[in-house]
Amino acid sequence: MSTINDNKIWPLLNFETFEKQLNGQAESPLHDLRKKAIERFSEMGFPTMRKEAWRFTNISPVEQQSFKLDAGDVPVSLDEIKPFLLNENDPVQLVFVNGVFKPELSEIHVKDGIVVQNLGQAIKDDPERVLTYLKKNENVFDYEFSALNTAFMKEGAFIYIPKNVVFDKPIHLLYISRAKDTEIVSHPRNLIVAETNSQATIMESYAGWNNEVYFSNPVTDVVLGENAIVHHYKVQRESEKAYHIALQHIHQERSSHFASYSFSIGAAISRNDIHNVLDGEGCDSVLNGLYLAHDRQVVDTHSLIDHAQPHCNSREVYHGILDDKAKTVFSGKIHVRKDAQKTDAIQSNKNILLSEEATVDTQPQLEIFADDVRCTHGGTVGQIDNNGVFYLRSRGIGEIKARNIMIHAFAGEIFNEVKFDSVRELMDDLVLSHLEDGHLKHS
């Protein structure tokens, strides 16, 4: 940190460049927030392992690289991104390359007053409206990397579902990184607003080409009005040399329902923070996740479910499958405030180790200040059920296939409930191709 003044760390250098490029927009009310954000970030600096929240994950490789905001003109064709798209008729998709919105790759067919656009456009059109919803995320400066994201907030998705409107198709936000020779950083910012009684499904994908080194630092703010329903899917399939650090902040009002399915398979180091505030009576939150890690991948999930009001339910189930020297961290905090009586919170994290050298740190944390609540949690680390493998083999199924069926089934428990075939099949194909490639095969 002592280097900030004499030898500026890359985010601060990037910010100077960024401000110059903003031109007229540097005067908007949004920009005050950006300036505050970079100040906060420079105060906090990159987190070290001395910080409780980063105790198990060493993020210094991100600090030590010198990431650039601009990779120059790197063309990406529709054919190249096809493998990352959802198999839907008339898809709705926003595509970003190196953090920059690409209208020519995007498809936006929406009606009933629904807004699906680049955040940059939304800021131009109505900065006050954007700011109003951003303020629902009161925790943005609690996280170093979300402060950093906020400093560079410009590109990303703005999705607005008006009152009583139901949109029954996944809106796909695809972030492609194509670094080539430049080590690029992008700070996607997604703002998703579902007004009273509305319903929508959002999917975020982060993808890149293997062996490319880059850094994705997205933040997604989801704001649910009363009785709104949002299903959220995330597929993180970055290059295995990339870094991915993300925050999802979900703010729920009375009787709203949020369901999230998060799938991590890529990146050298990935970190997902989920901060879910249940800020009205009778909210429901489902947070499901699956991570597959091999080689020396590090996958870190931190969630905080803030039960601020009574009669809310939260369900969190994360499954992990680790091979080689992979390392995963799961830290799930459930915070039940004094007034949040009748809270019903269930949390579980199960891990299968396919190698003796893989490591898992799983730590559920309950902070309960109400007296009439039900909170349960559990974390397990084990091997593939050998009785199951033998049972399958005894029916004529070969050993490798039997093991793969067991792994696939364990993974499938997380996403089998995904409502949209296109999303479920994409997740399923990713698991299967990972197994077929032999990434997860050891005993």
Added chain:
Amino acid sequence: MLTIKNLHASVEGNEILKGIDLEVKAGEIHAIMGPNGSGKSTLASVLAGREEYEVTDGSVDFDGSDLLDMDPEDRAREGLFLAFQYPVEIPGVNTSYFLRTALNEKLDYQGKDKISAGAFLKLLREKMKLVQMDEKFLKRAVNEGFSGGEKKRNEILQMAVLEPKLAVLDETDSGLDIDALKIVANGVNTLRSKDNAVIVVTHYQRLLDYIVPDYVHVLYKGKIVKSGDKTLARELEKQGYDWLKEQEPAAANV
């Protein structure tokens, strides 16, 4: 079909099977009876290829091949089937997918074309009638949340789909009520032919009222101490297994 000679097997250094000799021909039903701990289930597990059991001596010939030299999956593909005493629950794998995969692996091994989804469903429906299983089971995960009787019926369903040459039923009757027992027995009897054989491992004579054996063997302390026809089972039912203990010194000298 199956020739077991002087089979010795141990688990964690303890010898459980101490020299088994058994010959099973096509078309025959053999019952293996005996008190708890006599080695009945060990014999079934060794035949199926469970890795925890170490064969220390002897041989098992299955239709001209050395059974003990084969992986569990190849034993199954060659036509051996073990109905488990405790069928395993496999969350996340639905029964229909599981059975189709197993059948296709066998067809593939035999150099035959895989079965289409449509043809398989037709076959499966037919076989399910045999064990009176409801179609809703097909979509459920293998054995997950099944009652004891449902699990055992599921074993017989698998047997019906895979059509083994030799089926080994390991205490398939334990814990079954009389209705479930009849369904299981009826399934086995319907599948019986002059080309296949069945080994029924059981503690009780009751199942043998419904699956009538050609031969009954008594297993005690890792050896077959007595063999006879179906009347031997009746005798055992009357006398219990206590008489074995009196004969022990003699049995040890066999």
